[in-house]
Amino acid sequence: MHTSTDVFAKVHGHERSELLAAAREADILPYFHVLTSPAMPVVEMEGARRIMLGSNNYLGLTGDERVMQGAEEALHKYGTGLTGSRLLNGTIPLHLELEAEIARWMNTEDAIVFTTGHQANIGTLGTLLAPGDTVIADSGDHASILDGCLLSRAKLRPFRHNRLEKLEKMLDRAQGDGGGVLVVVDGVFSMEGDIAPLREICDLCERYGARLMVDEAHGAGVLGARGAGTAELLGVEDRVDLRMGTFSKSLASCGGFVAGPHDVIEYLRLYSRAFLFTASAVPAALGAALAALRVLNSPEGPSLLAQVLENAKRLRDGLHELGFAVVSPQSLPADIASDIPGVSLDGANRSIVTPIVPLLVGDDWKAALLWKALYDGGVFVNTALHPAVPPGGALLRTSVMATHDEATIAEALDVFARVKREFEAEHGPLPSAH
Numbered sequence: 001m002h003t004s005t006d007v008f009a010k011v012h013g014h015e016r017s018e019l020l021a022a023a024r025e026a027d028i029l030p031y032f033h034v035l036t037s038p039a040m041p042v043v044e045m046e047g048a049r050r051i052m053l054g055s056n057n058y059l060g061l062t063g064d065e066r067v068m069q070g071a072e073e074a075l076h077k078y079g080t081g082l083t084g085s086r087l088l089n090g091t092i093p094l095h096l097e098l099e100a101e102i103a104r105w106m107n108t109e110d111a112i113v114f115t116t117g118h119q120a121n122i123g124t125l126g127t128l129l130a131p132g133d134t135v136i137a138d139s140g141d142h143a144s145i146l147d148g149c150l151l152s153r154a155k156l157r158p159f160r161h162n163r164l165e166k167l168e169k170m171l172d173r174a175q176g177d178g179g180g181v182l183v184v185v186d187g188v189f190s191m192e193g194d195i196a197p198l199r200e201i202c203d204l205c206e207r208y209g210a211r212l213m214v215d216e217a218h219g220a221g222v223l224g225a226r227g228a229g230t231a232e233l234l235g236v237e238d239r240v241d242l243r244m245g246t247f248s249k250s251l252a253s254c255g256g257f258v259a260g261p262h263d264v265i266e267y268l269r270l271y272s273r274a275f276l277f278t279a280s281a282v283p284a285a286l287g288a289a290l291a292a293l294r295v296l297n298s299p300e301g302p303s304l305l306a307q308v309l310e311n312a313k314r315l316r317d318g319l320h321e322l323g324f325a326v327v328s329p330q331s332l333p334a335d336i337a338s339d340i341p342g343v344s345l346d347g348a349n350r351s352i353v354t355p356i357v358p359l360l361v362g363d364d365w366k367a368a369l370l371w372k373a374l375y376d377g378g379v380f381v382n383t384a385l386h387p388a389v390p391p392g393g394a395l396l397r398t399s400v401m402a403t404h405d406e407a408t409i410a411e412a413l414d415v416f417a418r419v420k421r422e423f424e425a426e427h428g429p430l431p432s433a434h
């Protein structure tokens with residue numbers, strides 16, 4: 001007996017296949033391009049030099065001698081892989097050192113290291129939440145948060161990106177759901193580059209008795225005097241229950257963590273399936289992450305943080321001057337110390353530009369064409385098309401490193417200027433700054 005449908009049927013003629021085929025045909029597909037050099041401010045991709053404005057290597061530490069040495073020493077001491085779970089044969093001293101250093105850095109009682117940040121999110125949300133609970137998530141939250149929420153089978157109540165009145169409505173509704181309530185937001189949103197208003201979110205969580213988890217994938221190693229993330233920048237570290245982060249961005253490696261109260265972290269060590277039923281990270285990844293964290297925690301750390309944020313501002317201001325529709329600097333509360341890396345003062349107003357500077361294009365096809373023109377001009381950026389962004393909200397996501405020098409950013413801006421001129425002459429105006 002045969003069933004009438006084939007599970008493979010969906011791989012042919014799915015909704016993205018036509019667009020994909022057309023983009024391939026026109027040679028404007030912005031995905032899966034091959035890097036043939038180290039991940040540095042300037043890279044080689046497909047035989048040509050490109051300025052890398054599409055990585056998450058915020059502190060530029062992937063090529064740092066100390067970080068490479070950390071990876072090398074771990075490789076030679078522990079071999080290429082651990083071939084097993086943290087629970088059984090996969091825990092080495094580097095895990096314990098990392099967990100202790102992360103807890104110190106985040107100012108929490110404890111921390112747990114996962115093999116990836118994605119697993120940190122699904123392994124935390126999928127374990128702490130259960131059917132009967134409610135999870136309230138920002139619509140801009142990372143896919144791994146959504147995956148964790150769905151895995152948990154808790155009631156999911158999403159709210160419109162950064163809209164506090166919508167969050168409050170969901171908190172109010174959740175009162176009637178009958179279970180525990182967790183709010184989960186990104187500290188810095190991975191596509192928009194904007195910052196969650198954590199003070200107000202903490203106020204609301206406290207008023208409604210909800211727990212709060214913040215994904216600091218793009219905040220840790222970027223924001224705050226210690227680079228401990230959005231919660232540190234906004235002075236709410238002691239009001240956030242759990243802080244998740246990744247090694248795959250500022251910490252120049254691969255892996256993830258969750259920091260919080262000891263009893264919760266210990267529970268995750270015993271019950272989190274994404275922690276227990278997967279092999280632990282390769283030693284080189286742990287050695288690199290630990291070495292990168294030590295660079296960040298060294299006297300050099302604040303200047304690296306200042307540099308990446310200064311570069312972000314330089315790129316944002318340059319793109320804005322060229323007339324691109326880029327985000328405005330983020331306003332910060334008036335009591336934020338002005339000597340924190342990246343904080344700008346304009347009169348009494350404080351603001352910051354995160355290293356994620358999206359440039360709105362709108363139409364998917366135009367975004368792919370613009371991406372290609374930049375790529376051919378020697379600048380690599382990321383492209384976010386629907387469904388990664390709402391329909392008509394296609395954007396090019398640019399991001400800088402602390403190690404981009406002024407001349408390289410100026411060179412990239414020259415490419416943007418020329419490409420914009422030529423693109424608009426052929427395809428009409430792009431969305432403008434205002």
Ligand SMILES: Cc1ncc(COP(=O)(O)O)c(C=O)c1O
Binds near residue numbers: 255
């Ligand atoms: C906001 C956010 N959370 C979680 C992740 C997952 O982290 P990882 O790359 O370590 O799996 C990412 C990045 O991919 C991210 O941008």
